[in-house]
Amino acid sequence: MSSLIRVWNIPGGVHPPENKKQSLQLPLGEIPLPPVLVIPLNQHLGTPSQAVVQVGDNVLAGQLIGAADGTFSVNTHASTSGTVIAIEECAIPHPSGIAAESIVIQPDGLHAWIEKEECADFRALDRLDLLDKIRAAGIAGLGGAGFPTAVKLAPKSTQIIDTLILNGAECEPYITADDMLMQVRANELIAGTLLLSHILHYPEKLLIGVEDNKPKAIAALKMAIASASVTDPEAKKIQVVSFPTKYPSGGAKQIIQILTGRETPSGHHSADIGVICVNVATAVAAWRAVRYGEPMISRVTTIVGEALQTQRNIDVLFGTPISYVLEQHGFDKNRASRVVMGGPMMGFTLLDLDAPVIKTTNCILAPSKQELPAPPPAQACIRCGMCADVCPASLLPQQLFWYAQAEDFDRLEAHNLFDCIECGACSYVCPSTIPLVQYYRAAKGSIRQNELEKEKADRSRQRFEFRQARIAKEEAEKEAKRLLRQKAAEEAKQKLADKAASLSALPQVSQTVPDVVSAAVAKVSSVQVSTDEQKTKLERMVNAAKVTLEFSQKPLVPNKTNPVISEEQLVKQQVRIKQAELKLAEAEKKLADFIATQPVQNPTDAKPIEAAQATSVTPEIIVAAKTATAEVTATIEDPMAAAIARAKARKKAAAIPDKSDEEKRAEQIKALQSRLQKARERLAQAEAENDPNIEAFRLGITKLEERLNEIQNSIGLQTG
Amino acid sequence: MIDFILQNPILSALLALGGLSAAFGAILGFAAVKYKVEGDPLVERIDALLPQTQCGQCGHPGCKPYAQAIVNGEDINKCPPGGQATINALADLLDVPAPTLDTEHGEYSAVKKVAFIREDECIGCTKCIQACPTDAILGAAKQMHTVIIDECTGCDLCVEPCPVDCIDMVPLPTNIDSWKWALPATNQKPVFHVVANLIATDRRNTSDDKAA
Ligand code: SF4
Ligand code: SF4
Ligand code: SF4
Ligand code: SF4
Numbered sequence: 001m002s003s004l005i006r007v008w009n010i011p012g013g014v015h016p017p018e019n020k021k022q023s024l025q026l027p028l029g030e031i032p033l034p035p036v037l038v039i040p041l042n043q044h045l046g047t048p049s050q051a052v053v054q055v056g057d058n059v060l061a062g063q064l065i066g067a068a069d070g071t072f073s074v075n076t077h078a079s080t081s082g083t084v085i086a087i088e089e090c091a092i093p094h095p096s097g098i099a100a101e102s103i104v105i106q107p108d109g110l111h112a113w114i115e116k117e118e119c120a121d122f123r124a125l126d127r128l129d130l131l132d133k134i135r136a137a138g139i140a141g142l143g144g145a146g147f148p149t150a151v152k153l154a155p156k157s158t159q160i161i162d163t164l165i166l167n168g169a170e171c172e173p174y175i176t177a178d179d180m181l182m183q184v185r186a187n188e189l190i191a192g193t194l195l196l197s198h199i200l201h202y203p204e205k206l207l208i209g210v211e212d213n214k215p216k217a218i219a220a221l222k223m224a225i226a227s228a229s230v231t232d233p234e235a236k237k238i239q240v241v242s243f244p245t246k247y248p249s250g251g252a253k254q255i256i257q258i259l260t261g262r263e264t265p266s267g268h269h270s271a272d273i274g275v276i277c278v279n280v281a282t283a284v285a286a287w288r289a290v291r292y293g294e295p296m297i298s299r300v301t302t303i304v305g306e307a308l309q310t311q312r313n314i315d316v317l318f319g320t321p322i323s324y325v326l327e328q329h330g331f332d333k334n335r336a337s338r339v340v341m342g343g344p345m346m347g348f349t350l351l352d353l354d355a356p357v358i359k360t361t362n363c364i365l366a367p368s369k370q371e372l373p374a375p376p377p378a379q380a381c382i383r384c385g386m387c388a389d390v391c392p393a394s395l396l397p398q399q400l401f402w403y404a405q406a407e408d409f410d411r412l413e414a415h416n417l418f419d420c421i422e423c424g425a426c427s428y429v430c431p432s433t434i435p436l437v438q439y440y441r442a443a444k445g446s447i448r449q450n451e452l453e454k455e456k457a458d459r460s461r462q463r464f465e466f467r468q469a470r471i472a473k474e475e476a477e478k479e480a481k482r483l484l485r486q487k488a489a490e491e492a493k494q495k496l497a498d499k500a501a502s503l504s505a506l507p508q509v510s511q512t513v514p515d516v517v518s519a520a521v522a523k524v525s526s527v528q529v530s531t532d533e534q535k536t537k538l539e540r541m542v543n544a545a546k547v548t549l550e551f552s553q554k555p556l557v558p559n560k561t562n563p564v565i566s567e568e569q570l571v572k573q574q575v576r577i578k579q580a581e582l583k584l585a586e587a588e589k590k591l592a593d594f595i596a597t598q599p600v601q602n603p604t605d606a607k608p609i610e611a612a613q614a615t616s617v618t619p620e621i622i623v624a625a626k627t628a629t630a631e632v633t634a635t636i637e638d639p640m641a642a643a644i645a646r647a648k649a650r651k652k653a654a655a656i657p658d659k660s661d662e663e664k665r666a667e668q669i670k671a672l673q674s675r676l677q678k679a680r681e682r683l684a685q686a687e688a689e690n691d692p693n694i695e696a697f698r699l700g701i702t703k704l705e706e707r708l709n710e711i712q713n714s715i716g717l718q719t720g
Numbered sequence: 721m722i723d724f725i726l727q728n729p730i731l732s733a734l735l736a737l738g739g740l741s742a743a744f745g746a747i748l749g750f751a752a753v754k755y756k757v758e759g760d761p762l763v764e765r766i767d768a769l770l771p772q773t774q775c776g777q778c779g780h781p782g783c784k785p786y787a788q789a790i791v792n793g794e795d796i797n798k799c800p801p802g803g804q805a806t807i808n809a810l811a812d813l814l815d816v817p818a819p820t821l822d823t824e825h826g827e828y829s830a831v832k833k834v835a836f837i838r839e840d841e842c843i844g845c846t847k848c849i850q851a852c853p854t855d856a857i858l859g860a861a862k863q864m865h866t867v868i869i870d871e872c873t874g875c876d877l878c879v880e881p882c883p884v885d886c887i888d889m890v891p892l893p894t895n896i897d898s899w900k901w902a903l904p905a906t907n908q909k910p911v912f913h914v915v916a917n918l919i920a921t922d923r924r925n926t927s928d929d930k931a932a
Contacts, residue, residue: 094896096896098894098899100895100896438904442901442903444900445901449900460772460773460871461772463856464772464853467854675885704885
């Protein structure tokens with residue numbers, strides 16, 4: 001059938017020694033349950049899942065223990081039945097060697113399954129239900145990247161998928177896991193292909209791409225297709241395409257180009273050109289998830305290398321410690337040069353052998369020192385151009401290398417660094433043995449980090465500007481209030497002044513009246529400050545006084561406008577004023593009486609009276625408000641000012657002279673000593689609890705000690 | 721029209737030129753008004769290069785004021801958090817030679833730090849909140865305070881005001897997400913004049929790595 005399909009060529013590529021025979025001698029094996037399973041919550045690309053079990057819980061095989069956190073995440077399941085004995089940071093297979101949150105399960109040896117929900121006919125189900133099943137089963141790409149499969153199988157509506165490619169190329173040396181899987185699970189793979197085809201609305205072409213160095217797998221697949229076609233005519237559509245072996249034809253973009261001739265544009269997904277490419281093992285896992293309701297809890301992994309007695313493929317549970325797997329295969333520590341997860345081209349050295357097998361572990365390579373010696377030291381680039389010849393992405397590796405060394409990130413991006421699939425073909429051929437890929441990985445990491453930092457800086461800028469704006473707004477509000485108060489005060493002042501002016505305009509006979517009136521008003525208003533009872537009393541008095549005042553004021557208007565004032569009128573007014581005088585005298589007397597009955601309050605009352613008489617209350621408030629505002633501004637600008645001051649102080653390289661007297665110093669020392677004591681206690685406690693912030697505590701103590709010394713020294717200097 | 725041009729060639733040429741310059745002048749004038757750039761674009765561009773730690777070590781109350789000061793002719797090497805990379809970028813933008821960092825303002829530290837409040841010692845005085853330039857501290861009066869790590873710029877401004885000294889600057893730990901591959905240890909700066917080791921036969925064990 002392969003003859004029906006044209007096979008295209010990809011640029012570049014290399015032919016490293018295949019080394020695939022070793023692991024294919026024995027049939028697919030299994031190893032006994034390990035004493036403990038360590039299941040990391042992040043075995044895939046994307047957000048780690050969230051633990052949904054607790055320490056001490058009993059779990060069954062296939063039970064959900066970590067729930068996907070968002071769409072771009074994957075469920076995690078218990079690989080066997082047992083007890084959760086810890087949820088903690090454990091070593092995981094990652095090039096950094098950094099530990100990550102994992103669920104540790106002690107198997108009970110029964111391997112009891114949860115109840116599985118089987119489904120005999122997937123075509124009867126809705127596509128979304130099928131995707132939900134695949135998502136629930138925690139399926140991530142088994143080829144190496146660990147891309148969430150349910151996300152991959154749900155292309156955007158604008159992406160019309162006409163080709164589904166099952167990737168069985170497995171081009172990397174040593175690895176035979178997919179080869180073995182295609183041989184022993186060919187039927188399941190065909191069923192899985194039909195399932196994916198159904199989910200993707202039956203793309204025109206269903207292709208299984210296999211390199212021509214796997215004749216057994218190809219034969220098995222063809223047989224499986226023939227037998228499936230008997231019951232399901234759809235299976236006839238599936239074509240097995242074999243193509244010449246060349247590294248790295250198994251890269252997604254590469255196999256798409258080989259089988260369809262289409263190149264995935266830089267920065268695009270394959271779905272944009274109508275192709276979805278799924279690893280063969282992933283398709284089998286998806287099929288099992290739908291057909292048998294089995295979550296993904298194990299995978300086929302190649303265990304290979306001369307440092308092992310047995311080299312073969314095994315079906316291994318996720319979470320099995322790699323050290324246990326190696327032990328089961330007669331690992332000789334002294335012969336091994338290192339242990340690599342993945343193949344010799346794209347894998348990475350494991351820093352901790354207790355790290356577990358995870359969803360992306362396609363191979364564990366334990367080579368002897370002769371097999372994979374430490375790379376010779378790198379030499380200078382001779383610009384031979386061999387790297388550019390072999391690059392499958394048509395990049396210019398030596399240019400990238402140059403720019404990566406110079407950390408010239410703009411140029412790196414301009415030279416499409418992010419199209420590099422890190423296949424290692426360039427490093428492989430480089431006559432100067434320059435670890436090129438490591439430079440690219442470092443540069444990619446730096447660029448990503450810079451982007452994150454840029455994002456963070458932008459956010460900081462926003463927050464800073466927002467804060468400035470907020471402070472400015474608060475200031476403006478305060479200022480407005482202050483102005484309002486000032487205005488009100490001035491108005492009040494004006495009123496009083498007006499009254500005084502109007503009263504003084506009266507004939508000389510009544511000259512004494514304003515004084516008395518204002519005094520009464522002032523006294524009355526000042527006493528208002530005390531209790532309610534007093535207030536009501538005094539309010540009445542004020543009213544009375546006011547009425548009188550107005551009464552005596554009234555004739556004043558015609559007085560001014562009308563220059564002719566008769567004797568009668570004057571006499572009348574004098575009488576009125578006299579009356580007012582009497583009334584006010586009465587009010588005064590009452591007030592005096594009141595004060596006399598409350599002798600204690602006298603002295604306190606006296607002050608407000610003075611203040612009221614001076615009518616300076618409002619200006620005083622204004623002054624107070626002003627100082628308050630100034631204080632607020634000062635506190636806001638304080639830290640920044642302090643920092644600036646610090647910077648300036650550094651510039652002068654002169655410590656701020658401490659002019660406090662001996663007593664103060666002693667006090668300071670005492671306080672510092674007690675603080676130091678406290679800090680030490682805390683450190684001890686932190687050490688006992690293995691607190692992650694021990695360093696901070698230590699730093700705090702040394703800082704305190706320094707300060708203490710400083711002060712003590714300065715005392716010594718002064719006294720000595 | 722043609723007659724006029726033929727009879728007064730000089731005058732018509734002058735008229736044509738005058739008309740053209742008037743027309744273009746009008747277009748340019750219109751464009752200057754219509755596409756006027758708000759704010760000072762250079763300040764914005766310099767500000768975009770500064771690290772936004774807002775620490776004040778440069779002697780200005782924040783990065784933007786320093787950007788403004790640079791436009792007004794201040795030295796570009798006063799920002800310790802940005803380090804040499806920022807200075808280089810600024811020098812690039814302003815087309816001036818890149819000086820080295822003026823260490824009088826502080827030292828560059830490659831390790832990013834964030835503030836950490838020892839929460840059980842905090843007395844809830846809110847002093848640190850007032851100090852934080854990016855509102856990265858959360859708390860209320862008499863309540864325990866805590867730092868939002870993601871928003872903390874590591875500016876150090878909250879440490880000094882704390883009356884009980886319960887704020888420390890701790891190095892930001894690397895986790896799986898922030899980890900990145902290091903450049904190979906053998907990182908040789910690009911050297912073009914190296915003559916030694918330039919031919920393949922200079923290498924020992926040439927056959928070894930091919931056998932791998
Ligand atoms: S590692 Fe990158 S640059 Fe090197 S050959 Fe592969 S794709 Fe090209
Ligand atoms: S293969 Fe190596 S030596 Fe040759 S150009 Fe590329 S990086 Fe330089
Ligand atoms: S020293 Fe601090 S405030 Fe000044 S520019 Fe640099 S980060 Fe911004
Ligand atoms: S300054 Fe210190 S004591 Fe005050 S709220 Fe902040 S951390 Fe707590």
